Amino acid sequence: MVERQSPLEPEFHVGSHGNFEHGVEIILTETRPGSIVQLAAWPGEEKKLIAAIRTVAGLALPDGAGGGLSDGVKSVFGFAPGKFTVADEVEGLAAAFAKVVTPIIGTVTDLSHGRTAIRIAGPKAEWVLAKFFAIDFALPAFPIGAGRSTTHHDVFAQIQRTGADQFDIYVFRSFARSFWKALCHASEEVGYEVQ
Amino acid sequence: MLITCPYCGPRDVIEFTYQGDGNRERPDPASQNFEAWNAYVYDRLNPAGDHNEIWQHSGGCRTHLRVVRNTLTHEISSVAFAHGGHGSAARRKAEDKS
Numbered sequence: 001m002v003e004r005q006s007p008l009e010p011e012f013h014v015g016s017h018g019n020f021e022h023g024v025e026i027i028l029t030e031t032r033p034g035s036i037v038q039l040a041a042w043p044g045e046e047k048k049l050i051a052a053i054r055t056v057a058g059l060a061l062p063d064g065a066g067g068g069l070s071d072g073v074k075s076v077f078g079f080a081p082g083k084f085t086v087a088d089e090v091e092g093l094a095a096a097f098a099k100v101v102t103p104i105i106g107t108v109t110d111l112s113h114g115r116t117a118i119r120i121a122g123p124k125a126e127w128v129l130a131k132f133f134a135i136d137f138a139l140p141a142f143p144i145g146a147g148r149s150t151t152h153h154d155v156f157a158q159i160q161r162t163g164a165d166q167f168d169i170y171v172f173r174s175f176a177r178s179f180w181k182a183l184c185h186a187s188e189e190v191g192y193e194v195q
Numbered sequence: 196m197l198i199t200c201p202y203c204g205p206r207d208v209i210e211f212t213y214q215g216d217g218n219r220e221r222p223d224p225a226s227q228n229f230e231a232w233n234a235y236v237y238d239r240l241n242p243a244g245d246h247n248e249i250w251q252h253s254g255g256c257r258t259h260l261r262v263v264r265n266t267l268t269h270e271i272s273s274v275a276f277a278h279g280g281h282g283s284a285a286r287r288k289a290e291d292k293s
């Protein structure tokens with residue numbers, strides 16, 4: 001396989017930045033999943049798709065809109081009725097799903113090269129994200145594992161909470177560097193570290 | 196203005212796209228009834244009060260929604276999926292009236 005280059009590279013500066021004299025309150029990383037796949041069930045076929053996700057990824061989706069979970073290697077969350085994003089550290093997820101998600105059940109779209117996954121973590125993660133997205137980031141409203149579809153400056157993004165103070169943001173690859181720069185600027189006031 | 200998407204919950208209006216009057220009924224595509232087509236394209240109730248509207252949550256889950264909005268106050272009294280088949284996906288049923 002050809003090695004995938006990061007769109008963030010020219011703006012990806014490992015180390016501490018901004019106002020970090022009193023400590024770093026934000027950690028920014030690129031998670032670089034090998035696979036990012038979107039699955040969509042035809043109306044009435046949602047249960048079969050959820051079963052397929054369990055078979056292929058070993059993840060049992062919780063009930064409810066936007067529900068999801070992550071085992072640290074693979075992640076899944078609902079982003080629309082009957083539609084799910086699945087990410088895996090390794091490549092090949094789309095091919096694995098294509099064998100199980102038949103055309104009767106729904107569709108498989110491989111977005112591994114189309115999205116960039118950025119992780120923001122730390123005690124001020126909610127604070128910084130609230131500058132971008134007009135959604136409620138508080139833990140009771142946005143539980144661990146859950147996903148949200150929303151926009152920043154009219155650009156679409158999907159967000160999964162993968163920890164009490166950790167979020168994975170999936171953005172269009174072509175917008176990723178711009179979003180990353182904005183995220184760095186927004187994190188300056190609390191001090192951030194790029195890892 | 197907030198619209199409570201049945202899937203995503205309350206979201207700012209900036210995430211939504213207006214898709215037009217929800218009272219219209221499209222004639223059969225084969226229909227040659229010009230009166231009916233004219234009414235579909237041009238006739239609007241233009242009420243001062245509750246209005247049936249179609250909105251798309253274009254900056255979110257991208258589903259189409261049936262919204263009742265008061266044209267005088269912008270109060271949203273009802274939001275539902277415009278198409279069936281998503282019934283079990285709704286988590287915000289209790290909050291339909293935002």
Ligand SMILES: [Zn+2]
Nearest residue numbers: 200203252256
């Ligand atoms: Zn929505």
